[in-house]
Amino acid sequence: DAKTTQPPSMDCAEGRAANLPCNHSTISGNEYVYWYRQIHSQGPQYIIHGLKNNETNEMASLIITEDRKSSTLILPHATLRDTAVYYCIVGGSSNTGKLIFGQGTTLQVKP
Amino acid sequence: DAMVIQNPRYQVTQFGKPVTLSCSQTLNHNVMYWYQQKSSQAPKLLFHYYDKDFNNEADTPDNFQSRRPNTSFCFLDIRSPGLGDAAMYLCATSRDAWETQYFGPGTRLLVL
Numbered sequence: 001d002a003k004t005t006q007p008p009s010m011d012c013a014e015g016r017a018a019n020l021p022c023n024h025s026t027i028s029g030n031e032y033v034y035w036y037r038q039i040h041s042q043g044p045q046y047i048i049h050g051l052k053n054n055e056t057n058e059m060a061s062l063i064i065t066e067d068r069k070s071s072t073l074i075l076p077h078a079t080l081r082d083t084a085v086y087y088c089i090v091g092g093s094s095n096t097g098k099l100i101f102g103q104g105t106t107l108q109v110k111p
Numbered sequence: 112d113a114m115v116i117q118n119p120r121y122q123v124t125q126f127g128k129p130v131t132l133s134c135s136q137t138l139n140h141n142v143m144y145w146y147q148q149k150s151s152q153a154p155k156l157l158f159h160y161y162d163k164d165f166n167n168e169a170d171t172p173d174n175f176q177s178r179r180p181n182t183s184f185c186f187l188d189i190r191s192p193g194l195g196d197a198a199m200y201l202c203a204t205s206r207d208a209w210e211t212q213y214f215g216p217g218t219r220l221l222v223l
Contacts, residue, residue, distance in 0.1 A: 032209070043115075043201050043214030044154065087153065096166060097142060097208030101153035 004088045009106045012082075018075040020105050022088030025069040032092040033064060034099070035073045037084040044087065044101075047073065078109045114138050115215035117202050123221045124192050132187040132218045134202030142208060143185040145177060146201040148217070154201055160185060161208065192222045 005023040012018040024033065034049040048055055048062045050071070055062045061074040075082055087104040091097075116135045124130040134143065141162050146154040158167045160179045174196070179185045189196055199219050203212040 036212075038154075041217075043203070043217050044212075045214065046211045049211075092209045096159065096161075097205055097210070097212075098144070098156045098159065098168075099154075099212060101155070103153055 003100075004090055004102050006086070006088055006102060006105045008103065009108070011108050011110055012075075012078045014080060014109055014111050015077055018078040018082065018107055018109070020073040020075075020086050020088075020107065021070065022073070023070045024088070024090045027068050027090050030092060031090050033062065033068075033071050034089045034091065035060070035062065035086065036089065036099070036101075037082075037086045038104075039081075039084040047086075078107075080109050080111065083107060083109045115202055115204055115213050117200075117215035117218050119218060120216060121219050121221070123223060124189075125223055126194065127191045130189050130192055130220070132189075132200050132220070134185045134187070134215055135183050136202075136204045136213075137183070138204055138206070138213065139182060140204035140206045140213075141182075142205045143179060144203040144205075144212065145185070145187050146203065148199040148201055150198075157187070189220075192220070194222050196220065197222045 032049050035047040036044040038044045048060050050062045064071045085104040085106050087101050089099050118133050144159040145157045148154040157171045174190050176188045199217045201217045202215045205212045
């Protein structure tokens with residue numbers, strides 16, 4: 001499974017959009033991009049995933065570049081409750097479904 | 112409402128004393144995963160069950176074992192806990208490989 005690179009930390013003002021980047025330059029054609037987040041002392045929570053096209057759900061939007069080597073998770077109106085570690089994970093080429101977590105981005109939403 | 116339940120939430124054990132952590136799910140999912148998360152680190156997969164098929168990660172110590180007696184329950188057994196096994200243990204389920212994983216709240220293990 002391809003590796004991902006994320007900035008270790010980011011700040012965002014409450015009510016503003018949070019844009020979290022992820023590089024996955026070695027992604028292969030059949031691998032998806034998944035985003036999970038982990039709020040302090042809780043289990044990780046699924047946010048969104050995509051293959052090629054941009055995706056949106058009630059939590060976030062996922063923008064994947066045309067060459068698929070990078071993506072951006074967008075939280076349109078960040079709240080204090082969005083403070084968490086955000087993990088970008090690439091996978092789907094194996095038959096195990098195992099998630100290989102990198103170090104993620106710690107997003108701090110500030111009032 | 113709880114979908115993936117882990118008991119207990121906190122477990123204290125003594126060095127070398129066997130301990131079992133439990134996970135149950137109400138989702139009827141085929142796949143169950145156990146992850147270990149040490150302080151300030153990312154979760155790391157220990158093993159998973161696809162239905163009754165057990166899949167061990169290559170670097171999971173022999174000290175860690177798992178049982179899945181039925182679809183709903185999965186157990187993590189640590190035969191002889193060491194101080195280095197103190198961590199949060201996370202259980203997750205998914206309907207199939209690469210479908211959304213639903214995580215439980217975790218069990219925090221302390222080894223004295």
